[in-house]
Amino acid sequence: MSVTELHGDRAPDSPATPPDAARPPRRPAPLTALLTRLHFYAGVLVAPFLLVAALTGLAYTITPQLDAALYGDKLTVTAVGGQPRPLADQIAAARAAHPDGTLTSVQPGAGERTTQVVFAQEDLGDRQHTVYVDPYTAEVAGQLTTWFGSTPATTWLDDLHRNLHLGDVGRHYSEIAASWLWVLALGGVVLWWRRRAAGRARARHLLVPDLSAGRGVRRTRGWHATTGVWLTVGLLFLAATGLTWSRYAGANFGAGLDALRAGTPEISTALDGAPPATGGGEHKHGATATAPAADPATYDRVLGAARAAGLSGPVEIAPAAQDGAAWTVAQTDDTWPVAYDRVAVDPAGGTVTARSDFTDWPLLAKLSKLGIQAHMGRLLGPVNQVLLAALALGLLCVIVWGYRMWWQRRPTRADRRAPLGAPPARGAWRGTPWWALLVGVPMVAALGWALPWFGGTLLGFLVVDALAGLLARRRRSVPVSPAPAGS
Template identity: 60%
Template structure:
């Protein structure tokens, strides 16, 4: 059996060096997408993470700023009748219609909302009352029951106080956060040979340089991936464009959050009511005013029906419309039961949280968890950890961009060049046939993901073509024949 002789040292030197392994079309596309999206979207994510930490700790900040309005120093027992508390609020604020009442419990004050024609529909005047003494502790102009500070921090996080135009920043960040997170996981998995334990720890063998920074960037991103995906999904549910599509989807699946009907048509309406608000009954139309003193009976009836904890009482527009009492505990919102009650204390309808559609429950839990209200302080700590982790990942990403810059004389640059790779049109036809319709569907549902993605693919196709034209064809000398 003949044995092929070994190459001599001279022959090995004459053999041309093997060209570096080129990334696949998919790998090259994903790498460049992660690179460009990271550079362009990361500033928005950095702002969202920073403002999100502030918003998550709003309850603690509110209690420090509005301690007089929100809390009482020495809670007493028992509380005054609810009608007396409302009367105290009315005396301090004689103008406007009574809209909503949130009874105080423990050290919390009772909050009484009044409408004001000078305000838009989303704002009202809120009077804060000590539930044990009836003393008014303060008044604020609130936004859906939120204090001015809460509203300010909410708008800072959602739209940077720039209205609908500013809201595009947060939707863009949420639309691309999941892409960056999943793309980073795939890229890190493809790079690692030991694709188990080593993926979760940074490469500490590298003392400095881009390799060490990449290890911290990737390993930290991997640890917080699930949390980032959650924040992306829940943030999109109430965004402008994607949120509207989400609501349409929920409505089409008949999975919206149910609400009790306060329409007393056919129900045992009080004798003073000859009709109902916004409709007609057999007794004719009625615009009779609602007696606010009935709130004591309404609340007692709701408590007897098992509506416990913090509640919100919606005052009817006229005497032919029922009151509604709804649990509003966000700490663990399973007590979101709601009842419609007439002024005599009769329960005319009830909807329990247990009967909500599953998607409605998940949406409610997701919203509260995104805001840091679910489970209270532990939820806030987790959100802060996620935000700080994301901030570190972003900083390490930009550091890698800087570390990869050319430093040789004549080729110096401020930052590194974009990663090269094969054209995305080099993907298998089957992948393109399946992937493009999926991307178009996702892009339609998430417009601030779809439009930038189309722009990236078009630009990437053009740039790859231009690079191919400029690249010179360098002939490779064949290896010398063996002797």
């Protein structure tokens, strides 16, 4: 027996073998096949939610510039003067311009910023009425209906991104998008890595698309995958921070912070030395308590005590919700390095009765707060806006390329023509190792409980896929009646 025959190679004089016959198509590993099918279905069915979230999020990134263009005459002063007028004078001017409602907070102006005097009104629901006052002249610069500090334009875009202006029902769309975004991102990276490990793509093509590939699905897949790899960290960040504000997953997140005592700590406003209330994981845009009428001069006294205690920069003064309690003054500087220290001040004596510094917050509370500010484009200023816009544009490209691959994979032969590409073959889970199922099923169940919209839609995918497979098997098993004799 020759060496050639021993190794199974073709002898020099043997007939040529077609490449397809010599190298049968590679069957993917069960886990890869299962992940491929999940990635395909989630991409096709969830991508519309992600598309809307990316478009609305992209629009939201320009809100600082939009506010400056639309409301610059209210948010900023005409000319920076010398020493600001007392808050009592500014509040009196705001009250004269808007005599209705209950004063709930004051944000003193400084530099180019006007003072914001906020009033709550029952007919506005969760909105407030904000009067903007020039701190140097105590003249009213304008008034707006706001949502915890957000202008009407920003509020409109925020509602569009969160719920498409459909209220609680619309919030489901954004929660579905955030619940699946991390699954699609990580799943795509794993699939692309395994493809490279299997020898079908060079290592550098993990981060650089294969430009040598001809037109068609291969080139589209290269752009889809490599762009997704570059975006992965940012997409995981958006998914995690978005879920903390979602309706159901966000409630579970808040409950988890409470259980771990890792929520934002409350500051005690009691004047009798009572301990502060337990912290909570719920995220709030601002205080909503309605306070009794107070002497405007008290705001100057409370602000002076807070400044003496070291609270610099922009702050918000909130009067007590009832008599006999301390007022709170909180720093509101969202730009890094952030300033979120708070003090409670006795309005009568002007003494600090309690303090809560950002450095003392639990780690999870700090990460949650910073993550939300970065998600909203505030933490790093214009750089933050550019990064969010790049993520949104990149995600839009990945989605378009994904649908394009679906179109390019469609059969085009005359006897097999189809409008779209077929999904990956089902049944991969039957070849999955038992240990993977033993670990994976409880883990997925736990994730489905923590992220209800992920678990619900995943269950829906499985049910629909199982029914489709059952119908397909039934059609194949129906016997074909023989043609009548003589036909």
